[in-house]
Amino acid sequence: MDEKAGKKNQKIQSALKVNKGIPQPSSLNEQAASSYKLRKRQILEPAEYVRGILAGDRVLLSRAITLIESALPNHYALAQQVIEQCIPHAGNSLRVGITGVPGVGKSTFIEVFGNYLTGHGHRIAVLAVDPSSEISKGSILGDKTRMETLAVKENAFVRPSPSAGSLGGVARKTREIIILCEAAGYDVVLVETVGVGQSEVAVHSMVDFFLLLMLAGAGDELQGIKRGIIEMCDGMAINKADGDNINKAKTARSQYENALHLFPPPASGWTPRVTICSAVQKTGIAEVWEMIRAFEHKTKESGFFGEKRNKQQQFRLHETINETLQAHFYNDPVIIKKISEVESLLARQKITSFQAASKLLDAYFENLFRQRRVKG
Secondary structure, eight states: OHHHHHHHHHHHHHHTOOOOOOOOOOSSOHHHHHHHHHHHSOOOOHHHHHHHHHTTOHHHHHHHHHHHHOOOHHHHHHHHHHHHHHGGGOOOSEEEEEEEOTTSOHHHHHHHHHHHHHHTTOOEEEEEEEOBOTTTOOBOOOHHHHTHHHHTOTTEEEEEEEOTTSHHHHHHHHHHHHHHHHHTTOSEEEEEOSSSSTHHHHHHTTOSEEEEEEESSSSOGGGSSOHHHHHHOSEEEEEOOOGGGHHHHHHHHHHHHHHHTTSOOOTTOOOOEEEEOBTTTTBSHHHHHHHHHHHHHHHHHHTHHHHHHHHHHHHHHHHHHHHHHHHHHHTOHHHHHHHHHHHHHHHTTSSOHHHHHHHHHHHHHHHHHHHHHHHO
């Protein structure tokens, strides 16, 4: 009986045996993991970034721009070294600022314009400044999704950047990013602004040609934009000139041309032109480029092109000094401690704004002189 029982148990065990199945794939996406490690790898040396930028490596260019946009002090110091080494290789592009009222079709125009330029052998960098929320400071950064066909071109580089709710976001960092893009071999740099407003002044101070996009048939066109924007622009393009809107666009062109003649002649000696185009129909794009090249030729011939860039450098010098002094003032320990007290007095109308500022400035300079005496 024992022998029969043993055989029975062997049969039961063999029935319960589990055979090896088909090997299952790893739950880890090796390609994604490798990409993640690549993105998370350590910060490189300045020379490594510069070599990649000069070689036209868009990945290293993007990583260097991320350093420029970073608020971390160690990233800032590294970014400045990269910029310094790129400066000798920069300055050879044509910088074009593009602005216009919301809904004018800036992103669509830039994509079509960029595709036109890459089709004619140019390398294009698009710096699209994305509006940031004043509350959360977040940005949608949607230009890369709107410019789908341009963003994937080998000879194009699209970089949306948050404006961070301040002109400093567009002015301070975009100038430095332009230097990197030029060093990477991009011969046309397009800077898209947030919209018609104060940011145009900042963008105007960093580009060679300032293009204003307008709409026809959207009310009183001449009242729809500020006089200052018209005075700053080097040329206008009336977009969406297609279908039933063509005649309205032609009428608007005549109105703008007449309006431009009312302003004093610009220092460049160039008379701003007005053209019509349709980004959707891809018409009039060549004429816009011809206008920009005509401006470049005339201003280089007269010497204004170089003079303007020199003045922009001087403007940046004084702007940097102001920003540095302001940052130093608000980070001073005495000011940090005293500012709440002064603001409280101001809120209770115990002092005027001028007196409040004087108190803080006096405290700042007293502390500064005290520190110098201690060091002396």
